[in-house]
Amino acid sequence: MSDPKNSSSAKAYWNASLLITQGLLIVWAILSLGCGVLFRKTLDANLPAIGGAPFGFWMAQQGAIIGFVVLLIIYMVAMNRLDAAHGFEQQEDQEEQS
Amino acid sequence: MSQDYWNFLFIGASFGLYILIALKSRAATTKEYYVAGSGVSPFANGMATAADWMSAATFISMAGIIAASGYDASRFLMGWTGGFVLLTTLVVPYLRKFNKSTVTDFLGDRFYSNIARAVCVVCAIFICMTYIMGQMRGVGMVFSRLFDIEIWAGVLIGAAIVFFYAGLGGMKGITYTQVAQYCVMVFAYTIPAVFISMALTGNVIPQFGLIGDFTKGGVEPVPLLEKLNGLNESLGFSRYTDGKLHWFDMFCITAALMCGTAGLPHVIVRFFTVKSVQAVRRSACWTLACIAIIYLTAPAIGAFARTNLMSEIHQTPYAEAPSWFLNWEDRGLIAWVDKNGDNIMQHSEGAAFAEKPEYAGPRPEEGPRQVTNVLTDNANEVYYDRDILVMANPEMAGLPRWVIALVMAGCVAAALSTAAGLLLVLSTSISHDLMKKIVKPDMTDRQEVLWARGASFGFLCIAAYFGINPPSDFVAKTVAFAFGLAASSFFPTILLGIFSKRVNREGAIAGMICGITLTLSYIIYFQFFTNSKEYFFNISPEGIGFVGMLVNFAVSIIVSAITPAPPQEIVDMVDEIRIPKDAGDATH
Numbered sequence: 301m302s303d304p305k306n307s308s309s310a311k312a313y314w315n316a317s318l319l320i321t322q323g324l325l326i327v328w329a330i331l332s333l334g335c336g337v338l339f340r341k342t343l344d345a346n347l348p349a350i351g352g353a354p355f356g357f358w359m360a361q362q363g364a365i366i367g368f369v370v371l372l373i374i375y376m377v378a379m380n381r382l383d384a385a386h387g388f389e390q391q392e393d394q395e396e397q398s
Numbered sequence: 399m400s401q402d403y404w405n406f407l408f409i410g411a412s413f414g415l416y417i418l419i420a421l422k423s424r425a426a427t428t429k430e431y432y433v434a435g436s437g438v439s440p441f442a443n444g445m446a447t448a449a450d451w452m453s454a455a456t457f458i459s460m461a462g463i464i465a466a467s468g469y470d471a472s473r474f475l476m477g478w479t480g481g482f483v484l485l486t487t488l489v490v491p492y493l494r495k496f497n498k499s500t501v502t503d504f505l506g507d508r509f510y511s512n513i514a515r516a517v518c519v520v521c522a523i524f525i526c527m528t529y530i531m532g533q534m535r536g537v538g539m540v541f542s543r544l545f546d547i548e549i550w551a552g553v554l555i556g557a558a559i560v561f562f563y564a565g566l567g568g569m570k571g572i573t574y575t576q577v578a579q580y581c582v583m584v585f586a587y588t589i590p591a592v593f594i595s596m597a598l599t600g601n602v603i604p605q606f607g608l609i610g611d612f613t614k615g616g617v618e619p620v621p622l623l624e625k626l627n628g629l630n631e632s633l634g635f636s637r638y639t640d641g642k643l644h645w646f647d648m649f650c651i652t653a654a655l656m657c658g659t660a661g662l663p664h665v666i667v668r669f670f671t672v673k674s675v676q677a678v679r680r681s682a683c684w685t686l687a688c689i690a691i692i693y694l695t696a697p698a699i700g701a702f703a704r705t706n707l708m709s710e711i712h713q714t715p716y717a718e719a720p721s722w723f724l725n726w727e728d729r730g731l732i733a734w735v736d737k738n739g740d741n742i743m744q745h746s747e748g749a750a751f752a753e754k755p756e757y758a759g760p761r762p763e764e765g766p767r768q769v770t771n772v773l774t775d776n777a778n779e780v781y782y783d784r785d786i787l788v789m790a791n792p793e794m795a796g797l798p799r800w801v802i803a804l805v806m807a808g809c810v811a812a813a814l815s816t817a818a819g820l821l822l823v824l825s826t827s828i829s830h831d832l833m834k835k836i837v838k839p840d841m842t843d844r845q846e847v848l849w850a851r852g853a854s855f856g857f858l859c860i861a862a863y864f865g866i867n868p869p870s871d872f873v874a875k876t877v878a879f880a881f882g883l884a885a886s887s888f889f890p891t892i893l894l895g896i897f898s899k900r901v902n903r904e905g906a907i908a909g910m911i912c913g914i915t916l917t918l919s920y921i922i923y924f925q926f927f928t929n930s931k932e933y934f935f936n937i938s939p940e941g942i943g944f945v946g947m948l949v950n951f952a953v954s955i956i957v958s959a960i961t962p963a964p965p966q967e968i969v970d971m972v973d974e975i976r977i978p979k980d981a982g983d984a985t986h
Contacts, residue, residue, distance in 0.1 A: 314976050321487045332480045332656075336472055337649050344639070345731040351609025352621025357639040360472035361464075361697040362605060365479045369683075369690050372486055379491075388979040389676060 313386045320378050324371050331367040336360035403805035405544050412807045416814070417562070419569040419578060438671040444684025446576035449583060449666040451478075451685070452692060454536025454813035457583060462787035464700025465707065470641035471700065474654045477881070479686065479693055480652070481659020484889075486682040489660055490669040492896045494678045496975045498670075500823075501663045501888065502831040508895040509906040509969055512836050517910050521887040522663045522827045526820045527861065529664075533817040534865025539785060540809045543729055544845075553865040556810075557858050560817045572818050573671060578957050579811035584691055586808020591695045594702045594795045598622065604698035612705070626701060629708050632783035633746040638704065638838055647933075649659070650941030656882030657947050661889030664823040668858035675978035701788045706794045711780055712745040716766055719743070727767055730757060731783035734766045735773060746807075748776035755781055817861070821854050828853035879921055879939070886913035886946025894954055896976070899969045905958030913950030917935070917942050 335343060340356030348353035350363075383389045438446070456478070496504050506515030537556030538549040545552070576789060588604070595607030597613050599622055610737035626638040630943035636642040643651075655903040659665070668685075669678045710720055716734060726732040733755040734743055751771035758768040789809060792802045834841050841849075873955040887910050894901040894909075937945060 301878055310973070310977055317976075324483075324487060328480065328483050332476045333649060333652060336476050338650055339643060340469075340645075351606070352611065352623050353609045354623075354639050357469055357472075357623075358609065359870050360469065361475055362608075362694055364476050365693050368479050368483050369686050371483055372683045372686050375487055376683050380676050383676060383978055388977055 308320050309386055313382065313388065316382055317379060320375065320382070324375055328368070331359070331371075332364045352395055400854065401799050401802060403888025404799045407437060408800070408803040409544065409810060412578075412811060413559070415578050419574045420562070422574075423868050440677045440681035441684050442577050442674055443573065443668065443672050444571045445580040445688055447665065447681070448688035448692075449481075449576035449580035449687040449815040450572075450668060450819040451689060451816070452583060452664060452812055453816035454533045454809065456692070456696075457587065457812035458536050458539070458809055458887060459697040459785050461696045461703060461791070462714070462784035464697055465704040465787050466784045467643075468626075468636075468638035468700075468704075470640050470643045470648070471697075473643075473648055473655060475693055475697065476525075477652045477655025478659055479702065481656035481881075482682070482686050482689065484660035484701045485658055485665065486679065486686070486776075488896070489889075489892055490666060490682065491675045491678050491891070492975045493666060493976060494669055494672070495978055496971075499862075500826055500831055501666050501892070502827065503835070505888075505891060505895060505906070506831070506835065508968065508971065509891075509903045510965065511903045511907065514903060514907050514910075515831060515835060517907055518888075519827045519831045521883065521910065521914055522823060522831075524665060524918075525662065525880050525884045525887075526824045526827075527864075529655055529662075529855070530817055530820045530824070530857070530861040531864035532636065532814045532880075533820070534861045535727070536785070536813040537810060537817070538865055539729075540789070540806055540813070543725070543789065544806055548618050549730075550866040553862050556813065557862040557865075559629070560814055560821060561855060561858050572815075576815045576816070580688060580744050580805075582811040583808045584813075586804045587692050587699075590792045590795070590797055590805055591699050591702070593797050593801065594706075594791065595698060597795055598702055598705060604702075605694050608698040608701055622701060626705055629705070633708065633712065635747045635799075637760070638701070644936040647936045649939050650694045650944040654941050654943035655881045656885075657889045658883070658885035658943055661884035661892065662881070663884075664819045667823060668819070672795075698790065699791060703794065705792045707782075707787070707789070708745065710794060711743055713742060715742050717741065720794070724761075724791045725793075726786050726790060727780070728761060729786075730755065731786050733757075733769050733781040735769060735779050735781075737773060737777070737779050738957055743780055744777055744787050745780040746776070746778045747775055748774075750778045750781045750809075751828045760782045769916050777904050794881065821857060824857045825850040825853040882921065882940065882946065883914060885943035886917040886950055890947050890950040890954065894951070896972070898955075898958075899972050900916040900963060901954055901958045902961055902964040904961040905954040905956075908957040909950040909952075909954030912953045913946040916949055917946035920946075943951040 335356060336359050340360060343356035343359065344354040349355060350358040353361075380389070411686035460471070460474055463474065493501065493504055496507075498504060498507070502515055502518040505518045506512065534553050534556060535549075536687075537560075538551075541547065541552030541555050542549045560619045589605040592602060595601050595604040598612060599607040599610040601607035601610045608622065610622060612622045613619050625640055630636065630638050641648075669681060672678055672681050680927055711723070714720075716736070719734075722733060727734070733750070735750055737750075738744070751769065751773045753771055755769045756771055758770050761767050789805060828845050833849050834846055873973045890913065891906050891910050894906065920942040924933070925941045933939075
């Protein structure tokens, strides 16, 4: 296994990836445990309903899941870009697209 | 054409397909057996993982639980999908880079200890066993409805089929079979939902139907959920959109399900089948998108089923009971007791009688099957097993026969795909992690595969036994416990293994043991030794995994701090897995 020799680049990469992960997980927690559980009652009462569904209820059963998919897409794009910027991308990976 | 004919046609055709695929992709080497040779495309792997993920519990029970408990069931929706985000961002890219074929391998190497390895093997077996029991139960229910046999016979048939293709094909066979199963599941789940949505709300898309207006029978349009809340309140249930779980319990259960999901060995292993770390991330997006299609439909199905159930059963004379009601009564999953002697079924809050129905015998000439249970003193006369809602839903809505057959095929696909994936992890734990790594390191490849197949058989027998005699009421609850155990053992330890260089062997082992002991004993105590519901701080056994996880984190960090730091090569290894370059093919 070849080792990435440039350790300062590796460090910068790791810090950047931690930052991306942290940011996304904060949004993740707000979307699900926040809107769906902790603040649900407040949201139900104070925000406009989505169609016929109270806001917090809708977040818990639909909104959070849609948010998760979006978060993962952002994660994929951001991390794969970061990999490319640091030259950590796997080469043959490009050919085997689905 | 009769319903039986359609059922046989759909299930027969789907089985033919699965077995064909399994035969075509038979595994010859251990590498193909464990990780399919790491050459699966991200999209195919995404679908396969989604099928593996969506168990019989998801497919059969989830909509039923949503129907029965409304808002409270959101914990499963958010827990299972939200955990996937944790899994993708915190766990799989790093484990894929680490490049071994099992989760236990990672923990065993990272914590440089065979004791850690052994603890992991035990945890993995615990988790997968709890989980697989629910699957076998699900298969049993479908087959029992299908062939008009008892549930135990259905479980045995299911077990035989799973053994056939999981034992034969290994990961390679399973992956491609699961792609086919995902397709069956997604059609089976969404098509009835579309039909029912059109019937009840006039919306083609069920997700819009859920937030849309109830228009069935030309009545004044009123929001579906509002109507459901009204129905619930008038019968003494809690409001559909409010639920009745304590918010703290809800929080703990959701969090436990999320972290448990991120620690499920059979899901993590799926991502070892793709080529690179970048492909892992792509594959994870596909997986969650595939899962979301079904998870976004489930709340709609739940709400529709609940509306149908209440409007069709409550205040209906038994003599006019719909045919699905009688069908499931024959299966022993529905019961009616005429408490007030008016020959009309009343449905309201509370259990109709204590425990599960014990029938005095088959259906008499006239009237319902008699039950011998002790009746409760509330007004509810109807018992139904929540697991039947998805299967009975198309019948309730009066859908064409082929749709019902499709749902049956989907249920079987869901249960089989997950059971197969779990079986693989179970057998790998024995053949690879236990035999090869601990007991007998000089085993040949062939012996290892042989061990794997033998272990599959053994585990399947145990799973079938528990599928016939389930220790817990319904499928999803059994599964929820597996998540609690995963949350308290694997998730924190893997996380610390990747994100901390200081946590050492002693800390990891102590943490895992404390976490899983606390969780297990809490669950076992409240499941088997007491009927009391006086939980500590309102945390039910389902949510205790979250506390177990915190304990695991705390113990690991404290014990590590007072014992020597891990050796330098381990620190280098952690540095290595954080960089996604040169992941290579998974080895073992």
